[in-house]
Amino acid sequence: MPERKFAIQKPALTPFNVVAGIIVVIGVAITGIRFTQGLAATTNLSDYNPWGIWIGFDLLVGVALAAGGYVTSAACYLFGLKRFHSAVRPAILTGFLGYALVVLALHYDVGRPWRLPYPFIVQSGTTSLLFEVAACVALYLTVLFIEFTPAALEWLGLKRARRIVNKLTLVLTIFGVVLSTLHQSSLGALFLIAPSKLHPLWYSPYLALYFFVSSIVAGLSMVIFESTLSHRYFHDKMDTEHLQEADGVALGFGKAAAFVLAGYFVMKVIGLAQTNAWSYLSTGYGLWFLVELLGFVLLPCYAYAIGVREKNLKVIRWTAAWTVLGIVVNRFNVGLIAFNWHLPSSERYFPHWMEIGISVFVVTLGVLAYRFIVTHMPILYAHPDYDKH
Amino acid sequence: MTHTINTLHDFMVRTEGITYILIVVALVGFVVFWRFLTERDEDGERLGADRPDENPH
Amino acid sequence: MSISRRTFLGWLGAAGAGTSLGRSAHAAGTANFTGYPDSLGVLFDATRCIGCRKCEEACNRVNELPAPAKPFSDLAVLDRKRRTDAKTYMVINRYDNIPGAKGPVYRKIQCNHCLEPACASACFVRAFAKNSNGAVTYDESVCVGCRYCMIACPFEIPTYEYDRAFTPRIMKCTFCQPRLLKGQLPGCVEICPAEALTFGRRRHLLKIARERIGLFPARYIDHIYGETEMGGTTWLTISGVPFRELGMREDLGTTSAPELTKGALSVVPIVAGLWPVLLTGIYAISQRKDRIAREEKAAAVDEAVTRARAEAKAKLAEALAKADKDKKAAIDKEVKKALADAAKAKVQETAAASAAAPEKKSS
Numbered sequence: 001m002p003e004r005k006f007a008i009q010k011p012a013l014t015p016f017n018v019v020a021g022i023i024v025v026i027g028v029a030i031t032g033i034r035f036t037q038g039l040a041a042t043t044n045l046s047d048y049n050p051w052g053i054w055i056g057f058d059l060l061v062g063v064a065l066a067a068g069g070y071v072t073s074a075a076c077y078l079f080g081l082k083r084f085h086s087a088v089r090p091a092i093l094t095g096f097l098g099y100a101l102v103v104l105a106l107h108y109d110v111g112r113p114w115r116l117p118y119p120f121i122v123q124s125g126t127t128s129l130l131f132e133v134a135a136c137v138a139l140y141l142t143v144l145f146i147e148f149t150p151a152a153l154e155w156l157g158l159k160r161a162r163r164i165v166n167k168l169t170l171v172l173t174i175f176g177v178v179l180s181t182l183h184q185s186s187l188g189a190l191f192l193i194a195p196s197k198l199h200p201l202w203y204s205p206y207l208a209l210y211f212f213v214s215s216i217v218a219g220l221s222m223v224i225f226e227s228t229l230s231h232r233y234f235h236d237k238m239d240t241e242h243l244q245e246a247d248g249v250a251l252g253f254g255k256a257a258a259f260v261l262a263g264y265f266v267m268k269v270i271g272l273a274q275t276n277a278w279s280y281l282s283t284g285y286g287l288w289f290l291v292e293l294l295g296f297v298l299l300p301c302y303a304y305a306i307g308v309r310e311k312n313l314k315v316i317r318w319t320a321a322w323t324v325l326g327i328v329v330n331r332f333n334v335g336l337i338a339f340n341w342h343l344p345s346s347e348r349y350f351p352h353w354m355e356i357g358i359s360v361f362v363v364t365l366g367v368l369a370y371r372f373i374v375t376h377m378p379i380l381y382a383h384p385d386y387d388k389h
Numbered sequence: 390m391t392h393t394i395n396t397l398h399d400f401m402v403r404t405e406g407i408t409y410i411l412i413v414v415a416l417v418g419f420v421v422f423w424r425f426l427t428e429r430d431e432d433g434e435r436l437g438a439d440r441p442d443e444n445p446h
Numbered sequence: 447m448s449i450s451r452r453t454f455l456g457w458l459g460a461a462g463a464g465t466s467l468g469r470s471a472h473a474a475g476t477a478n479f480t481g482y483p484d485s486l487g488v489l490f491d492a493t494r495c496i497g498c499r500k501c502e503e504a505c506n507r508v509n510e511l512p513a514p515a516k517p518f519s520d521l522a523v524l525d526r527k528r529r530t531d532a533k534t535y536m537v538i539n540r541y542d543n544i545p546g547a548k549g550p551v552y553r554k555i556q557c558n559h560c561l562e563p564a565c566a567s568a569c570f571v572r573a574f575a576k577n578s579n580g581a582v583t584y585d586e587s588v589c590v591g592c593r594y595c596m597i598a599c600p601f602e603i604p605t606y607e608y609d610r611a612f613t614p615r616i617m618k619c620t621f622c623q624p625r626l627l628k629g630q631l632p633g634c635v636e637i638c639p640a641e642a643l644t645f646g647r648r649r650h651l652l653k654i655a656r657e658r659i660g661l662f663p664a665r666y667i668d669h670i671y672g673e674t675e676m677g678g679t680t681w682l683t684i685s686g687v688p689f690r691e692l693g694m695r696e697d698l699g700t701t702s703a704p705e706l707t708k709g710a711l712s713v714v715p716i717v718a719g720l721w722p723v724l725l726t727g728i729y730a731i732s733q734r735k736d737r738i739a740r741e742e743k744a745a746a747v748d749e750a751v752t753r754a755r756a757e758a759k760a761k762l763a764e765a766l767a768k769a770d771k772d773k774k775a776a777i778d779k780e781v782k783k784a785l786a787d788a789a790k791a792k793v794q795e796t797a798a799a800s801a802a803a804p805e806k807k808s809s
């Protein structure tokens with residue numbers, strides 16, 4: 001079997017490798033402390049602030065930014081936009097890694113991680129939105145894993161298994177969209193139970209819808225953003241199909257993101273009308289809310305539109321990065337900044353450096369895994385042994 | 390047996406429990422039914438049909 | 447209203463029968479649950495509390511919690527606003543300089559044992575139970591430690607043992623459930639020297655509270671905190687100063703936790719039911735469009751082929767016709783020639799014959 005050979009680089013002392021190495025060493029050390037001495041030793045969590053950045057960033061942001069998988073596979077396999085085909089595999093891979101890391105990070109956050117399967121095997125709290133999130137994340141991780149396997153199976157040369165997985169594509173894609181719709185929105189709905197703690201500008205009966213719609217934006221933008229990075233670092237791994245389609249993917253996804261952002265903006269404004277939260281706009285939180293709404297929703301919406309109209313890929317790529325940042329801002333606002341806004345500042349939460357350390361560690365693991373996989377498996381190119389599509 | 394439901398919470402424990410079971414049944418049912426529906430189609434609209442011209446991923 | 451299981455099953459059965467359709471739809475859609483009718487509760491009267499911290503001490507003792515850094519007799523502890531924590535199920539706080547109050551006012555903070563507990567609604571392993579006597583209890587043996595219950599509780603009661611690495615638990619007032627089951631009073635209630643705490647059935651407590659407010663309207667704020675807050679609580683508070691002065695949220699609303707999440711939860715099955723249909727539909731349409739495009743292409747190719755074939759045929763026919771014509775012409779020519787030849791031959795023959803005849807005659 002003809003194997004596609006790449007120059008296998010030895011782990012050289014590039015700046016990237018050095019930094020990644022240091023982060024991993026520190027991460028492992030903090031992991032040791034976390035699991036031997038508990039949450040108090042590694043976090044600034046308190047009785048007022050039970051959720052910190054391991055939820056606000058690792059869970060809320062992580063899941064939103066891993067939405068590229070369902071968005072892209074739905075566009076390609078369900079909506080029949082075959083020209084986005086080359087974007088599917090990298091998006092599925094990021095999605096899979098994203099969810100895997102979310103689940104990994106949750107092991108740090110919950111008090112007794114070995115009990116994480118309890119909701120499904122011991123006792124189910126079906127009235128909880130968190131049960132819904134947990135069930136969907138667990139199932140979707142499985143779906144993503146199966147969706148990802150063709151690449152691994154091709155790499156391993158297991159043609160039969162790959163054929164079987166291919167047959168499941170449609171079912172998996174539909175399940176993926178159903179599960180994603182549910183848990184992306186439920187992450188927002190988690191906060192519905194605490195109207196007295198979340199600032200009225202962010203608390204809305206539409207929270208679930210906001211999280212779902214913004215996850216589409218996040219998915220689209222992440223695909224563009226990530227492909228920009230891949231082009232810079234893994235250009236040699238891409239086949240002609242990927243290279244030819246890449247610009248079209250950026251344009252198409254940029255256009256979609258612009259319009260979805262427009263809808264999101266409208267919904268956010270209507271939400272203000274529904275909760276009659278206008279008066280808060282003149283406060284400090286109101287200013288911050290406007291920064292989010294105008295700076296991270298309306299602005300990227302417009303910038304995407306300009307980029308698409310003028311076919312300016314540079315604008316689109318920068319906008320994608322900005323939008324991704326906007327998603328981070330939004331999830332931080334709901335989960336951390338506007339949450340517990342009623343508390344005096346002395347009771348507010350600020351992450352411990354070890355919490356940040358673990359979050360950085362987890363992201364680094366993701367980048368390393370991504371790099372390993374794209375340099376070894378047919379992600380950015382179609383495997384020569386398998387039929388073209 | 391007259392078990393009384395006194396709280397909305399208990400009511401929802403029951404209804405949501407049943408709902409989740411129904412969801413699982415429904416999702417599996419959809420797949421089975423779609424297969425049944427399209428089994429005799431020859432034109433490749435079949436769910437999971439082995440189409441050589443459709444190479445996912 | 448409370449519904450029995452039989453009634454509930456009855457609805458299920460009757461759902462299809464037109465007569466009770468209206469009733470069942472009403473009952474299922476806007477079912478109104480008022481909690482356990484014999485629920486116990488405690489009424490805290492802030493006008494009576496003297497801030498002696500005896501209840502804190504009793505709570506600590508009956509629940510076998512670790513001893514605090516400063517003894518319970520040390521009232522200087524009250525200079526600071528405290529909250530429940532992993533080693534303290536309840537605290538007394540002192541509030542000074544409240545306009546309209548003669549001296550400091552004290553308030554007891556512990557789990558309110560909500561009628562519709564947010565903590566129970568939020569827990570994804572159902573670690574909390576609302577017992578029929580009113581107590582909201584916690585089962586450590588299933589708790590995963592996600593701390594969503596702490597996010598959910600509007601009174602910020604549950605606390606977590608962050609410092610335990612392997613067996614961290616949620617810690618909160620149990621309503622002294624083990625004591626209640628033995629027929630004893632809750633530790634804090636039992637010890638209170640000022641009768642600031644009244645134990646009894648919740649519905650009786652509401653009556654008592656109303657009576658006190660009615661008898662001394664000048665002494666009390668006309669509100670029973672906990673009657674409706676977040677759907678109602680079994681522990682109730684009455685006070686002579688506005689509740690916000692005692693650090694109690696007045697903006698909690700009357701909507702209970704399960705009601706807040708009901709809408710979002712009810713969307714879940716609809717998405718699961720509708721999405722596969724819609725998405726398969728979209729898939730089928732895009733597939734069909736592809737197929738039609740393919741077929742159109744095929745048809746166009748077909749047509750071109752047919753046309754080409756027809757043309758070729760026509761040409762062939764023409765060629766054949768021409769060939770035919772040529773052939774015919776050739777035959778004609780041949781025939782003509784043959785005929786001409788024949789005629790010629792005949793003429794020659796005749797001539798020859800006539801030439802021969804005189805010869806015959808002459809001989």
Ligand code: SF4
Nearest residue numbers: 557558560564565599
């Ligand atoms: S006060 Fe908080 S902890 Fe106590 S029952 Fe209500 S929601 Fe649960």
Ligand code: SF4
Nearest residue numbers: 569589590592593595
């Ligand atoms: S921390 Fe424990 S009790 Fe609280 S919601 Fe999570 S699993 Fe339930």
Ligand code: SF4
Nearest residue numbers: 505619622632633634
């Ligand atoms: S009821 Fe029991 S556990 Fe709750 S505050 Fe009183 S003594 Fe403590």
